[in-house]
Amino acid sequence: xxxxxxxxxDVHEIVLNIRVPEGWIKDIGNDLEAxxxxxxxxxxxxxxxxxxxxxxxxxxxxxxxxxxxxxxxNVCQAVFTYKEGDRSLGTVETDRCYLCKALTxxxxxxxxxxxxEGGGLSWTLLASELTxxxxxxxxxxKTGCQVDLVRKSKLTRKDILTKxxxxxxxxxxxxxxxxxxxxxxxxxxxxxxxxxPSTLSExxxxxxxxxMSKYFEGR
Numbered sequence: 001x002x003x004x005x006x007x008x009x010d011v012h013e014i015v016l017n018i019r020v021p022e023g024w025i026k027d028i029g030n031d032l033e034a035x036x037x038x039x040x041x042x043x044x045x046x047x048x049x050x051x052x053x054x055x056x057x058x059x060x061x062x063x064x065x066x067x068x069x070x071x072x073x074n075v076c077q078a079v080f081t082y083k084e085g086d087r088s089l090g091t092v093e094t095d096r097c098y099l100c101k102a103l104t105x106x107x108x109x110x111x112x113x114x115x116x117e118g119g120g121l122s123w124t125l126l127a128s129e130l131t132x133x134x135x136x137x138x139x140x141x142k143t144g145c146q147v148d149l150v151r152k153s154k155l156t157r158k159d160i161l162t163k164x165x166x167x168x169x170x171x172x173x174x175x176x177x178x179x180x181x182x183x184x185x186x187x188x189x190x191x192x193x194x195x196x197p198s199t200l201s202e203x204x205x206x207x208x209x210x211x212m213s214k215y216f217e218g219r
Contacts (some may be wrong), residue, residue, distance in 0.1 A: 011126055013111070013162055014133050015151040019120045021144035023096060024072035026119035033061050035195065038113035038121075039089075041100045048076070048093065049100025055080070055088045056196045062088050087196045098143035106136040111162055122150075124164060165207040168193065172204060 020026050028036065034057030041051045055062050069092060070078045080090030099121070103110060112124040127133050130152070137147045153163070161169065171193060176183020190197040 011128060011154070012130055012133065013151075013153050014125045014127065014130075014149065016123045016125065016137070017116070017120055017148040017150055018099070018123060018140060019118075019146040020099065023074050023094065024069045024092070025099075025115060025121065027072060028065060028068060028115065028119075033057060034065055036065070036115035037199070038110075038115075041097075041103055041110060041113065043097070043100045043104035044093070046095075047098060047101055048095045049097025049104075050091055050093045051097070051100065053080075053090055053092050054196070054199070055090075056086050056199075057088075058086060062086070066090070084198060085196075087198055098145065099140070102136060102139040102143065105139065107132045108136050112164055124162065126162070161207055161210055165203060165210070168200065168203045169207045169211075177204075 034055055036056075037054045039052040039054055041049065043049045055065055057065065066078065066080050066088070069075055072094075074094045074096045076093045076095055078090065078092045080088050082089040107127065107129075109126040110123060111126050112122075114122045116122055125133065125136070133152075137149070140147050172178060172184075172189055175189060175192070177186075177189055184192075186201060187197050190200040193200065195203075
């Protein structure tokens with residue numbers, strides 16, 4: 001008789017605070033004057049890794065942060081070629097990216113990664129099983145990272161949005177963004193939420209797509 005694995009639609013959302021022992025993340029975080037997010041993070045073999053980084057700050061501050069990243073001895077290459085208003089986008093390659101390695105070797109999905117004041121990171125992760133999160137936390141601790149569990153919750157089919165998406169869409173709705181005519185512009189809403197207009201637009205688009213897909217499901 002063949003044993004069939006029973007699959008579930010449950011997904012766990014976990015928020016971790018992570019402090020790295022060394023590297024540009026720690027250096028920049030100790031003198032943080034900008035909003036810095038990782039839009040993607042991948043391992044490249046060994047301990048090296050590459051991150052897609054977004055910096056939202058004034059021109060002078062962005063320039064100083066980018067120069068500081070490029071001067072870090074663990075950084076192999078840092079190239080920022082896209083700029084729109086206060087938003088700069090680029091890739092950073094390092095020869096010691098334990099975060100990238102641990103995440104790539106896990107079965108967890110990184111929904112959001114934000115650099116915090118003091119050299120730490122706030123990670124929002126999605127995983128089908130809590131054991132996957134436990135393994136990731138153990139692997140991060142083995143590299144010398146300090147890892148704290150901030151929040152965990154279980155998303156079901158009813159929870160089609162992550163907490164972050166829900167908070168953004170609720171704020172947009174409450175301020176009349178979806179009204180006609182709109183009660184608030186995208187740029188004004190982004191300022192209220194302290195995020196870049198492009199990040200807000202992408203978050204709203206993904207959230208709206210999930211809501212529409214749920215609405216038309218089975219119709």
